[in-house]
Amino acid sequence: MFRLLRPLVLRQPLIQQKTYAVTANPNQASVNVLHNIEKEHERLLRVVERRIAERKTMYSQLTDEMSTPDDIAKLKQLKESEPLQDAWDKWLKARESFQETIELLSDPDPSMRALATEEYASLTEQLNQSVTETFPQLLVPPSETAHLGALMELKSGVGGSESSLFLADLLRMYQRLANASRWKAQVVTQNELEIGGIKDAILEVKGEGAYDTLRWESGVHRVQRVPATESSGRVHTSTVAVVVLPLMEETDGKNDDLFTMDEVRVEVMRARGAGGQHVNKTESAVRLTHIPTGITVSMQDERSQHQNKRRAFQVLRSRLMDRKITQDIEERRATRLNLVRTADRSEKIRTYNYAQDRITDHRIGLTLKNLTGVLEGDDLREVLDALKKNNDEEAMEDMLNSV
């Protein structure tokens, strides 16, 4: 995935000027702290500044009566951006205090120096918090999917049985991550192979934020290792495809805004002869076809048709919701940038290399030299956090570019 970095020509000189103004200070290292924070979060700060400038303009455009429809709309927007203004004021104030404190760090009075050191630490903390938490939270629009759980579909790809063995490892990794995150994970369906491993599986993860966290797992996961089944010690490369869907709550198979019942064909899977009292074999498999999109969902893991149907409708609803979300994103991007970047699910997103004990996420170029930690679920968080941060930054970049 590449970044859509547009040449940043809309620079506001404010930050730079101030930063250079203090470089003459003897406490070079301390000054650099502020400089580094501003450098690292340059994009972010520029967006905030821009918003604050817009706010100022908007304020100046209000009429004296403050009661025209235009005024009322503006006042509403001003009210909405008030928290950002507050945060920005605090940032500027902390910044100013920081610069004052730096001068005091070389004060001849030792007690003054001690005081300044303390102040310096707390201000650094405060400035960091502004750029890593406060501003991003205020800028990135709240996620519409924050409350949704996730439905993870795993399918073995190239590599035959080794791919299925790796799928079982991934499934375990997600289950462990879910446990550690206090989400409820349940395997909805899985096709185990006789020789070991799992051909495909669906994992349901219920809990606040599960979808928003796990959605970055969609894509092709590649493993490079000597399979347990390989006697000659040759390294194999295999893949598992993961698709993460938003978990939709049931509406009892009734119509909802994703589809109508007329659009869904429900089929039972196998012939049953006379059926009824003549047969007591469990035949509960069900297949749904959503006619407008051609999406089909088969479910056979539950013991009754009713249960399989419920499950299948849940998966269908999740797939349709996923489709809707993807389309919404594409439309938004298309109208903004005249450029469509699709989240291509056939794209290789990550490599798990056993010999080198590393994983590399290709989208953000992140390598962790702790494969075991990731597969145990603990260190997967780190990767997911980095991916989320990357996404938030991209969302902000989009915002900047769209202004």
Add this chain to the structure above:
Amino acid sequence: MQQQLFAKLAAQLGRRQASLEWKWMNEALASAPSKNSLDDMVCRRCLGEPLQYILGTQPFGPLNLLVRPPVLIPRPETEHWAIKLSEVIRPAAQNPLSLLDIGTGSGCIPLLLCHLWPQGSVHTHGVDISPHAIHLANDNALLAGFPPQISDGDHLKHRNTFRTTLANFLAPTFPEEAFQARPPFNIITSNPPYIPWKEFLELPRSVSEYEDPKALFGGPSGLEFYEAIARFVGREGMVSSDGVVALEVGRGQAKAVEELIRTTGRVRYTEIWKDPWGVERTVIGRM
């Protein structure tokens, strides 16, 4: 060891079915560990015993019902039409209906309707000739949260109820004797024994050797019970003037049963519902 056991099951059922049943057995063991061993379960299954008896339960709509030999195991066809019936008829607590289920077996039909319909909107009655069935139906009523015996207490007015009666439906004295439920009924449901002689001999062993023949065998023609039900419906005061009859039938019997209930003179409209496999499965009659 486990692999051998699984291979044994797969040899009997085919790999696909075996892996599903294997999973369900393990799940059943995990939820009630003491009862059985996987070894026992697989052995019983390989001898031809129905999976449902081995697991001891069968999901039926949103309910999870107990099943015990020799009481008929609830079928997916029955689940399908009972759910459909619950959507077609919508009783309300202001005007509660009374329902008679003939040959109630595990109690699956009335209990599902009690579960799906608003509380206080239906009072159901199940009759069966088998003490095993009555016992099981009462256990299921308890499990599903519907009081099996009515104490005519006020607190039950706002609940759906299910009460059972051990009785021979074919007896000439039915329903006067030993039957506390007061006709007329608004709804008659039944999944009566409908397998004719000829087909009875060709049943799979898991059916004929494990399930109660009294729940399966519908006389030489397979229609004996429908004839009795038609007589019952035709009698004055048994079914209310706006009543509904819903009868499960065997493959190829729908037309004959439709004709039978039309000849009562009381049923004015009939409909035939197909099951999910496309077989004509349920005859619906409206007064």
